[in-house]
Amino acid sequence: MGEDLKGLIIDYVKREYLEEDAEEEVNENTPLISSGIVDSFSMVSLKTFLEKKFNIKIPDDKATPEAFDTVNNMLTLLKEFNVT
Amino acid sequence: MSNIGSYEEKYKNFDWQLSAQKLEYGKDGIYNIAYYCSDRIVERGFGDKMALIWQGFSGEVKHYTYNDLRIYSNNFARFLCDIGLVAGDRVCIFMDRIPELYISFLGVLKMGGIVQPLFSAFGEEALFTRLDDAATKAILTTKKHIGKVRRIRERLPALEKVIVVDTEQKNLKGDEIAFAMEGVPKVNDFSVFKVDAETPSVLHYTSGTTGKPKGAMHVHAAIIAQYITAKWALDINANDIYWCTADPGWVTGTSYGIIGPWANGVTQSVLDAGFNSEKWYQFIEKRKITVWYTAPTAIRLLMKDGTAAVQKYDLSSLRHLISVGEPLNAEAVVWSEEAFGRPFHDSYWQTETGAIVITNYPGMKIKPGSMGKPFPGITATVVDQKTFEPIKTTGTVGLIALKPGWPSMFRTYWGNKAMYDSKFKNNWYICGDRASIDGEGYFWFVGRDDDVINTGGHLVGPFEIESALLEHEAVAESAAVGKPDPVNMEVVKAFVALKPGYAVDADLELNIMNFIRKKLSPLAMPQEIEFVESLPKTRSGKIMRRLLRAKEWGQEIGDVSTLEDD
Numbered sequence: 001m002g003e004d005l006k007g008l009i010i011d012y013v014k015r016e017y018l019e020e021d022a023e024e025e026v027n028e029n030t031p032l033i034s035s036g037i038v039d040s041f042s043m044v045s046l047k048t049f050l051e052k053k054f055n056i057k058i059p060d061d062k063a064t065p066e067a068f069d070t071v072n073n074m075l076t077l078l079k080e081f082n083v084t
Numbered sequence: 085m086s087n088i089g090s091y092e093e094k095y096k097n098f099d100w101q102l103s104a105q106k107l108e109y110g111k112d113g114i115y116n117i118a119y120y121c122s123d124r125i126v127e128r129g130f131g132d133k134m135a136l137i138w139q140g141f142s143g144e145v146k147h148y149t150y151n152d153l154r155i156y157s158n159n160f161a162r163f164l165c166d167i168g169l170v171a172g173d174r175v176c177i178f179m180d181r182i183p184e185l186y187i188s189f190l191g192v193l194k195m196g197g198i199v200q201p202l203f204s205a206f207g208e209e210a211l212f213t214r215l216d217d218a219a220t221k222a223i224l225t226t227k228k229h230i231g232k233v234r235r236i237r238e239r240l241p242a243l244e245k246v247i248v249v250d251t252e253q254k255n256l257k258g259d260e261i262a263f264a265m266e267g268v269p270k271v272n273d274f275s276v277f278k279v280d281a282e283t284p285s286v287l288h289y290t291s292g293t294t295g296k297p298k299g300a301m302h303v304h305a306a307i308i309a310q311y312i313t314a315k316w317a318l319d320i321n322a323n324d325i326y327w328c329t330a331d332p333g334w335v336t337g338t339s340y341g342i343i344g345p346w347a348n349g350v351t352q353s354v355l356d357a358g359f360n361s362e363k364w365y366q367f368i369e370k371r372k373i374t375v376w377y378t379a380p381t382a383i384r385l386l387m388k389d390g391t392a393a394v395q396k397y398d399l400s401s402l403r404h405l406i407s408v409g410e411p412l413n414a415e416a417v418v419w420s421e422e423a424f425g426r427p428f429h430d431s432y433w434q435t436e437t438g439a440i441v442i443t444n445y446p447g448m449k450i451k452p453g454s455m456g457k458p459f460p461g462i463t464a465t466v467v468d469q470k471t472f473e474p475i476k477t478t479g480t481v482g483l484i485a486l487k488p489g490w491p492s493m494f495r496t497y498w499g500n501k502a503m504y505d506s507k508f509k510n511n512w513y514i515c516g517d518r519a520s521i522d523g524e525g526y527f528w529f530v531g532r533d534d535d536v537i538n539t540g541g542h543l544v545g546p547f548e549i550e551s552a553l554l555e556h557e558a559v560a561e562s563a564a565v566g567k568p569d570p571v572n573m574e575v576v577k578a579f580v581a582l583k584p585g586y587a588v589d590a591d592l593e594l595n596i597m598n599f600i601r602k603k604l605s606p607l608a609m610p611q612e613i614e615f616v617e618s619l620p621k622t623r624s625g626k627i628m629r630r631l632l633r634a635k636e637w638g639q640e641i642g643d644v645s646t647l648e649d650d
Contacts, residue, residue, distance in 0.1 A: 016598055019231045034360035035141045036180065039205060040385070041540065041572075041606035045597045052590045060570075064388065065359055 005078070009071045012049055017042065028071040043068050050074065056081040086446035088316035091457065098460030100491055103312035107347065109305075115281045117307045118161075118193035121346035122154040123276065134351045137325075137371060138183045141357035146183055150349070153187060156265045158274035160191020163263055164222070167245055171196025171277055173221040174287060177332070178211065178229055180204050181356040184249045184265055185332055188224050189342050191265075193285060193304075196277030200287045200299075203333030204229055209552060209603040210297075212236040214289045215243060218299055218498055227251045230260070281305035287498055288335045290435040291545030293534040299498030300335075300435045306492035307343055309439035313459060314344030317431060319404045319446045320375050326352045327371070329378040334542060335435045336408055339492070340377055344439075361389040365397040372401040379409040381540040383416045383428060384571045394423045404446055406431055409541020410573045411529040414453035430455055432484075432529070434515060435543075436507070438492025442484075442527050455519065455527040463487035464527070465512075466519055472510035481520045481530050485512035535629050537566035539574050544608050546629060552603050553578060556596055558586040563619050564610065565633040578610035579632055581618050588615045 006028050013026050017038050024030075024037065032038040038046060047063050050056070058077070067077045078084070088094055104110065107120060114120075125133070131151035138146045148156070169175065175197040179185040185201075192199045200218055202211060211232055215223070222245035225233055230248055234257070237243060246260045253262040279285075285304045289297045318340065320326050326345050330336035345352045353371040357363060359382060368376065386393075405420060405428045412430035420428045431443035432455040442464055444456035458464035465474040466482030475482040486493075488508065496504045507514055518530040537544045546564040553562035560583040566574030580596065582588070593613045601609035620628045634641050 016602075019228065021231065022228070031141070033358050034363055036356070036358035038358075039606050040359050041609060041611075042601055044575075044611045045594065045601060045609060048594050048597060052594055055590075065361075065385070069360070 005075060005083070006071055008053070009050075009074055013038070013046075013071070016045070016049075026071075028075070030071070031069050032071075033065045033069045038068070040065055046074075050078065054078065054081065054083045056083065086316075087319050087321060088445050088447070091445045091448050091460075094316070095458070095460045100308055100461050103308045103461075103491075106315075107308065107311050109308055110281065113278065114276065115283070115304045116193060116276045116279050117285055117304050117343055117347075118157060118190040119276045120307055120311075121343060122150060122157055122190055125150040125346070125349045126154050128349070130349055133349065135346060136183060136186060137351065137353045139353065139355050139357075139367065139371070140182075148183060148187070150346075153190065153346070155270045155272060156187045157190035157194055158271035159265050159268055160188045160263075161194035161274050161276075162271045163268070164191065164195045164197065167222075167247075167261065169195065169197060169222055169245065171279075172198065172284070174198045174200050174218045176200040176202055176215060176218075176220045176223040178202050178204055178206075178223055178225040178233070179249070180226065180228065181331060181354055182226070182250070184224070184226075186342055186354070187265060188249070189332065189338065192224075194274060194276050196279060196283075198284045198287050199338075200289075201332050201338055202289070203331055203605065205607075206232075206333075206605045207601065207603045208232040208235050210548070210605050210608070212239060213296055213548070214299070215240055217289075217296060218287055221245065222247060224249055227255065230256075279304050282495070284495070286338060288338070288435045290335075291536055291543045291548060292503075293536055293545065294547050295503075297545060297548065298500055298503060300438075300494040301496045301498055302438050302492065303495055306339075306438045307347055309461075309490055309492035310339045310344040311347040313440040314340060314348050314350075317429075317440045317443045317445060317459060318344065318375055318377060318406055320345060320348055320350045322349060324350050324374045325372050325401070326350050326375045327355070327368070327373045327377070328352065329355075329376075329382060330408075335438070336377075339439055359385060361386050361393055362396075365394060365399060368399050368402065369397045374401050375404045375406075376402060377406045377408065379541040380407055380412045380416060381409065381572050383407060383412070383420065386423075387416060387419050388571075391419075391423045399424060402426065405429065406443075408433070408440075410538050411455065412453070417450065417452035427452070432456070432527070436494045436513075437486070437490075437515075438494060439490070441486060441490070451522075451526050453528065454522075455529050457525050457527070462490055466521055466527075467510070467512055467514070469533075472512060472514070475521075478523045479520050481518050483533055484515040484517045484519050484527070485509075486515065487511070488513050535565065535633065537564070537574050537576055539566065539569070539576060539607055540572040542607050544576060548604060549576060549578065549600060549608050549610070550627075552600055552608070553580065553596070555603070556599050558582050558592060559596070561619050561627070563627045563629050563632050565629055565636055567612065567636040569611070575611040576608060577612045577614065577636060579614050579616050579619055581616055
């Protein structure tokens with residue numbers, strides 16, 4: 001499911017956080033929070049997306065800007081919840 | 085030795101004229117802020133001094149001297165005149181923190197325009213509301229944000245000029261204009277528009293409890309306060325490398341991210357990137373930042389990563405740290421002493437005050453958790469909520485009130501004199517915040533006196549969120565309140581009753597969150613949505629927002645006898 005998962009999150013990020021004709025490329029290593037594509041307030045919507053999609057609850061101490069900075073970081077986080 | 089020296093002595097003997105004299109404000113009949121931030125510094129022999137060192141997210145760096153500031157702001161001013169803009173026109177700047185933002189700010193002022201900076205993360209509806217209210221004539225933006233402008237332009241008949249500063253004409257649509265500040269012949273001589281000290285300069289929008297956001301109108305004379313507060317409260321001087329982390333879409337980012345430091349001829353560095361503690365420390369180390377002005381939310385995020393992260397970097401260049409936006413908790417002050425070897429100094433002010441009015445000064449004893457003491461020239465007190473008479477008893481909570489008359493005080497709300505007048509009671513300007521004063525004259529913040537939500541140092545109006553929520557197809561009624569948050573002080577929580585036929589499902593909460601984020605801004609996005617059958621209302625049908633807020637804060641609910649449906 002790894003590739004599907006990755007694609008799912010990348011699609012969500014592109015759809016929700018980028019303008020339709022945005023030039024930015026988003027892949028699994030693109031910094032999102034630290035680059036400003038997703039600001040720290042919007043991180044909550046990204047967290048909510050993962051929680052709703054995979055029926056998990058990510059505790060606040062794990063919801064750090066670093067944990068959500070790239071799709072790869074999010075995949076690592078999801079592994080802790082046995083989502084792979 | 086700090087710039088202010090003895091606070092007590094300065095407070096006792098201060099007159100705003102002292103600041104005006106130091107700045108030579110009004111010499112040769114010149115009152116325009118832009119002149120004092122660029123041309124004057126060049127005339128004093130510092131044209132080659134670095135004014136702006138800009139660093140983008142991916143590490144690219146651009147340098148601008150004071151002479152560059154002068155010339156490129158001339159370029160903007162000449163261009164804006166050439167396309168037909170005239171003095172008094174409202175010109176919005178809607179960009180991320182790129183050099184063009186900072187320099188066009190001066191350019192607009194140089195041609196006599198009124199600058200209207202807006203936070204680039206605003207969604208199209210938030211942008212529309214503010215441009216519509218100000219009947220904004222032109223907008224300077226970038227290709228990243230032009231889509232939002234295009235989607236609302238038809239509804240903005242006053243918006244005649246749309247200028248994009250980072251693309252070529254072939255990429256634009258209709259009458260949009262491409263303009264590259266460094267791509268046109270340099271305008272060496274531009275006669276800075278002659279304004280009076282009381283001519284409008286900057287229009288910053290801020291949120292209230294009810295109604296639309298209000299445009300706090302400032303005048304050129306505000307620089308008298310911004311110059312001296314930057315010198316004494318931020319303690320900046322000629323050799324400093326200064327970093328203000330605030331976005332110029334908000335007042336801190338213009339008063340102390342543009343005007344204050346540049347009027348003082350200081351070198352400032354800007355990092356155009358999102359929050360990341362390691363990157364921030366790298367930036368301080370690399371740029372050898374000496375004075376750092378940031379926000380409690382950022383400090384608390386840094387605290388989360390601990391002192392170990394700090395110790396990986398050489399941050400010994402730092403010599404003075406200041407914080408603004410919301411109360412700085414005592415733990416953050418103590419932590420900064422541990423992490424950086426020096427405390428953060430809390431400062432208090434707001435969009436309407438235009439400059440710092442209460443703060444902790446270098447060299448003065450800091451009481452962690454206190455806002456500090458009034459700036460010289462500012463008469464501040466707390467007044468009784470009903471009589472608006474100053475409270476004489478120490479430690480008693482009242483409303484923070486300032487004696488009108490300091491140079492950077494807003495002069496009106498754009499098109500809303502009645503609202504402006506309502507802010508003054510018993511000859512005091514009422515800030516809308518509650519505090520107490522201790523026996524030594526230190527102010528202690530307690531909270532807002534209204535329903536405005538202070539999230540991450542930014543004020544968000546509940547009415548604007550509730551109005552936007554009602555535009556969502558599933559929402560029948562709504563209320564937005566601030567709920568406590570360990571990092572942002574408050575975050576937005578929405579209470580939503582759904583229309584018949586809609587049910588709460590896994591996607592609806594996220595759908596509504598993103599709806600608000602895109603329509604208004606990430607700040608306004610509810611971080612939590614509670615779905616309810618109905619909302620508590622008064623007999624007259626008004627939603628009892630304060631009751632919902634009190635519940636979130638674990639406060640006494642008080643008299644609920646007027647509740648209609650309990």
